Amino acid sequence: MKAILKNIKFSFLPYHLKFKFDAGTSRGVLKEKTTFFVKAFENEIPQIIGWGEAAPLPKLSLDDLPDFEFFLKDYCNQLSGIDLRKSEEEILNWVSGVIPERFPSIRFAFETALLDLLHGGKKKIFDNPFFDQNEPIPINGLIWMGNKNFMLEQIDKKLEEGYNCIKMKIGALDFEQECSLLEYIRARFSKDEIILRVDANGAFDPKSAMEKLEILSRFDLHSIEQPIRQGQIQVMASLCRSTPLPIALDEELIGVNGEEGKRNLLETVLPQFIILKPTLVGGLQSCMEWISIAESLEIGWWITSALESNIGLNAISQFTSTFSVTMPQGLGTGQLYQNNLDSPLTIKEGQIYYEKEKGWGELLNGFTN
Structure with a gap:
């Protein structure tokens, strides 16, 4: 060869x-x-x-x-x-x-x-058990923003589908309504039965962020992603030092380049977690660098897709499978589209699988440019 x-x-x-x-x-x-x-x-x-x-x-x-x-x-x-x-x-x-x-x-x-x-x-992107051995990856069920009834419908559907980790986007509804949705889940399932994550996408005002974190901590949350808008490094560092619940950096990683820049950010903020989206943070090699630095600082991490089609989601899933992950990852976005490519990616009971026998759709076969 x-x-x-x-x-x-x-x-x-x-x-x-x-x-x-x-x-x-x-x-x-x-x-x-x-x-x-x-x-x-x-x-x-x-x-x-x-x-x-x-x-x-x-x-x-x-x-x-x-x-x-x-x-x-x-x-x-x-x-x-x-x-x-x-x-x-x-x-x-x-x-x-x-x-x-x-x-x-x-x-x-x-x-x-x-x-x-x-x-x-x-x-096939890597030698990995996801592709080679049909080994599943645990994932969270994503709850999108909308009116309260729409979000309740999503929550019930994800719980019925067997997810044991739910991630809810917050910051668009009235904060009390969002808390009532979290309370709805917690009234039915303890933290040992259902892991709860929230993603604020930077929606909190820095002045009220700690107060909201205190309130959210009552719901036994696993973590909150990006509570305040990116770029407020010292404020984020202060929140991470005093937070009553773990904070995960997400958008904060965008545009931070080179090993020195990445290390400076993580050493300054010392978050409890970072979330890696290859499409946003410079690809796979850049993610490897983030992971190496985070682990040296005892910072946890997980990997998330960023609304790619099944082509990108497949690659990110295989990349994730090259690590020994046990924590639910953010790889459930392939179900979002009505015209996604048919693929072997399958979700069952809160896990994503690569079922080779299903094959890929025909769209790319017709692309000859």
């Missing part, structure tokens, strides 16, 4: 994902989003294709830019024709060297397309 991927070509396909419902966050409501499938193949073997996905999040990603498609096309053109050794390390190092940190979703797309190509274009 040859040791080099030769004369690799890149191209991309835009695709419009449509939500099954209005997906509410503290930054607004999402009804649809555009994602981009990146294709990698060797010029002499065009039938073997690696796929990646660039899916910048509106109003959040560094590379959520009006001319994003221009930049993606430019990278596909200028990077086509390269040769790479058949090595995960070589691929990840090369991508980090040629695509700057200000394009995190493009980095992630090229990393995963090349890793898929490395493994024969089978949607």
